Amino acid sequence: MKIALVGMGRMGKMIASCAEERGIEVAGTFLGDNIGDLEKLGKVDALIDFSSPAALHAVAAYIRRTGAALVCGTTGYSAEEAAEIRSLAECAPVILSANYSVGVAVLKHLSAEAAKLLGDDFDIEIVETHHRMKADAPSGTAKLLLRAIDPEGRRRTVYGREGMMKREGNEIGVHAVRGGTVAGVHTVSFFGPDEELSLTHRAESRRIFALGAIKAGERLKDRAPGWYTMDDLLFS
Ligand SMILES: NC(=O)C1=CN([C@@H]2O[C@H](COP(=O)(O)OP(=O)(O)OC[C@H]3O[C@@H](n4cnc5c(N)ncnc54)[C@H](OP(=O)(O)O)[C@@H]3O)[C@@H](O)[C@H]2O)C=CC1
Numbered sequence: 282m283k284i285a286l287v288g289m290g291r292m293g294k295m296i297a298s299c300a301e302e303r304g305i306e307v308a309g310t311f312l313g314d315n316i317g318d319l320e321k322l323g324k325v326d327a328l329i330d331f332s333s334p335a336a337l338h339a340v341a342a343y344i345r346r347t348g349a350a351l352v353c354g355t356t357g358y359s360a361e362e363a364a365e366i367r368s369l370a371e372c373a374p375v376i377l378s379a380n381y382s383v384g385v386a387v388l389k390h391l392s393a394e395a396a397k398l399l400g401d402d403f404d405i406e407i408v409e410t411h412h413r414m415k416a417d418a419p420s421g422t423a424k425l426l427l428r429a430i431d432p433e434g435r436r437r438t439v440y441g442r443e444g445m446m447k448r449e450g451n452e453i454g455v456h457a458v459r460g461g462t463v464a465g466v467h468t469v470s471f472f473g474p475d476e477e478l479s480l481t482h483r484a485e486s487r488r489i490f491a492l493g494a495i496k497a498g499e500r501l502k503d504r505a506p507g508w509y510t511m512d513d514l515l516f517s
């Protein structure tokens with residue numbers, strides 16, 4: 282497989298190192314000051330983007346021009362930017378996931394199921410913890426879990442709490458903790474009368490995300506243009 286990388290920060294470097302271990306050719310690496318060069322890159326099997334929403338314009342142009350598979354792991358997109366990525370599925374196989382670990386793919390289902398089974402009597406809170414350099418909050422994974430737990434937006438989302446604001450029954454609290462070098466921890470808690478159920482995923486390193494993204498590229502590269510999810514690639 283031949284890939285190219287957008288973003289050569291913590292994740293891009295980890296993906297490059299995992300690609301080398303697996304004998305995967307990296308045809309180009311693009312970051313803030315050379316992203317314009319993506320215009321000159323020929324078709325690769327998969328473009329893997331772990332960068333910033335600011336790269337989207339160049340990435341979208343590349344995918345439209347070549348039809349290469351896109352594995353996008355960048356978080357912090359606006360609704361309009363996410364729609365732009367979705368539109369790329371008309372001309373290429375595309376996956377956009379805030380988390381490429383298999384553990385979070387399972388956590389998503391467990392959390393959705395727990396919310397259904399426990400019902401409205403249980404208060405739901407999502408807490409995510411990441412390293413001090415993370416740019417966006419809350420994490421893309423926290424948003425992904427929120428959508429899975431409450432797909433129709435029946436509950437109000439409350440981001441952090443301060444001051445006089447007693448909890449209401451129909452809300453989901455989302456809290457972002459930042460510090461040190463934490464690779465990523467997500468906990469979904471369900472608090473009922475006299476009991477608590479908490480589900481936690483703990484990333485011990487970025488390797489799980491990097492390997493997950495490479496596997497997604499391997500599975501997508503020969504697929505028809507379309508929109509793919511972690512569920513399509515892992516569980517079907
Ligand atoms: N889906 C998943 O499983 C995971 C997703 N992520 C997400 O991946 C993204 C990157 O994370 P991380 O590697 O820690 O971040 P870093 O800050 O370490 O790296 C960001 C990289 O993006 C580059 N970049 C910034 N702006 C542009 C641009 N306009 N065009 C091209 N490249 C650009 C930076 O280059 P420069 O130095 O030139 O600015 C840098 O190389 C984040 O959104 C993060 O949330 C992270 C882990 C797992």
Ligand SMILES: O=C(O)C1=N[C@H](C(=O)O)C[C@H](O)C1
Binds near residue numbers: 416421465
């Ligand atoms: O920026 C990170 O580091 C991570 N970002 C992703 C997110 O926003 O959910 C995934 C992972 O938790 C690490």
